[in-house]
Amino acid sequence: MPEKKHPRRGSLAYAPRKRAAKQTPRVRSWPQEDEPIPLGFAGYKAGMTHVFMIDDHPGRSTEGQEINVPVTVLEVPPVRICAVRVYGKDIEGEKALSEVWADDLSSDLSRSVRLPKNYDRQAAFENTEKLVEEGRAEDIVVIFHTQPGLSSVPKRKPELLELKIGGDSVEEKWEYCQDLLGKEVKFSEVFNEGNYADVFSITKGKGFEGPVKRWGVKVQTRKVQQARRHTGVLSPWRPSRIMRTVPMSGQEGYHQRMEYNKRILKVGEDGEEVTPEGGFLRYGEVKNDYVLLKGSVPGPTKRMVFFRKPMRKKEGVPTSPPTITYIDTSSQQGG
The missing domain is CATH 2.40.30.10 (Translation factors)
Known part of the structure; x- marks a missing residue:
């Protein structure tokens, strides 16, 4: 009879399990919407x-x-649209060509990004308008920042994120973003x-953990000479290297996760x-x-x-x- 084998302990779907780069989640893909509307909120x-x-x-x-x-x-709490960004095509993909920032920016925004002292908004607006008219603009997005001071979160530093705008044409998005620039957007206007x-978020951080908690490997019997809460063998003689699929100790938690x-x-x-x-x-x-x-x-x-x-x-x-x-x-x- 063939030897019985147990299912693999621990999913490799999220490997490598390393810490998130920052506490603000990153969105890499967006749905298609016909009408010009923000496609997200925070x-x-x-x-x-x-x-x-x-x-x-x-x-x-x-x-x-x-x-x-x-x-x-x-x-x-409502988020504030602080800038409009124009993307164009490049050899390596999309490239930011121009940005138009709002006039009355929040003073707390300087905690997240360095604000320019001498900023010519009219020149930036004319440059962006020219890119749209010439057809060099491939996509238009907005940059918004949160307002944690309006909530019970004990901080003043806002999160700064990029937000995709729905719509069929670049001209339609540009007209919509002009009206949106510098204004507040409520959750009820989007959903x-x-x-x-x-939903995207960074999970609870649990620090450095062993393979039993991190991957769910079996705790060995009491007669094991060395530690019991470890992997029995790391690799065979051939190949003489540790494979990436071997459950080992490392960072547990503080990973970006998404739920549909x-x-x-x-x-x-x-x-x-x-x-x-x-x-x-x-x-x-x-x-x-x-x-x-x-x-x-x-x-x-x-x-x-x-x-x-x-x-x-x-x-x-x-x-x-x-x-x-x-x-x-x-x-x-x-x-």
């Missing part, structure tokens, strides 16, 4: 609670009944209740509606606009979470606003 994770809602998913055994659903509460979104199709159950403006008695643990009160997202979200509290329009849209799922009958706001402080 918020801060406050905590989790649960709600009672009417199950509106067709075909389920609980359809039409009241069910208990775990939700993540995220505070989403609606019942919509789906892809998280449903937005509720978008509100009064944070008192979802703030539990005494506030969320390690966060406090929700002071600004908020979002109830079905299920969990990667990362600890206070960490920035980026929302993106869904890349893999589901079929046969409800997209209308759900009916929420109860939101749990009982104290989370414990006895």
Whole structure:
């Protein structure tokens, strides 16, 4: 009989498991949208609670009944559009050709980027207009920054991110971005209740961990001469090298992760509606606009979470606003 082999312990899907470059997640791909609209938003994770809602998913055994659903509460203060960037084609791909920055920039933005002292906005605007008219512009995006001072996150340094704009033509995007420059954008202008979104975040950092916790390898028997919580053998004689697939110690957590199709159950403006008695643990009160997202979200509290329009849209799922009958706001402080 052939020898039985156990399945591999630990997925190589996210290898190498190294620390994220920075705490702000990076988005590498964007969906296609016909109308000019921002394709993403940013918020801060406050905590989790649960709600009672009417199950509106067709075909389920609980359809039409009241069910208990775990939700993540995220505070989403308005973001400010501070610049418009034009991309053109280059030998190696896309290349930034021009930028137009807003006039009245926030003083807190100097904590994230060095602001120019003598900036000719009119000249930058004319140069960008010329690039669009000549057809040298391949794509137009906006640069926005968050406003953590409006939330319960204890910091003033904003995150600076690039945001894709939907639309069919560059001229259409340019006209839309001119009106958007220097203004605030709210979450309700990008997403609606019942919509789906892809979320990006940096997971909790756990530091240096061994192969048992990091890869799930088996703890060896008590008669092992050396350590028990280690890999039995690193490599054979041939090839005489350690393969990349061997589970070893290293960084655990603080990785960028993405989850597809998280449903937005509720978008509100009064944070008192979802703030539990005494506030969320390690966060406090929700002071600004908020979002109830079905299920969990990667990362600890206070960490920035980026929302993106869904890349893999589901079929046969409800997209209308759900009916929420109860939101749990009982104290989370414990006895």
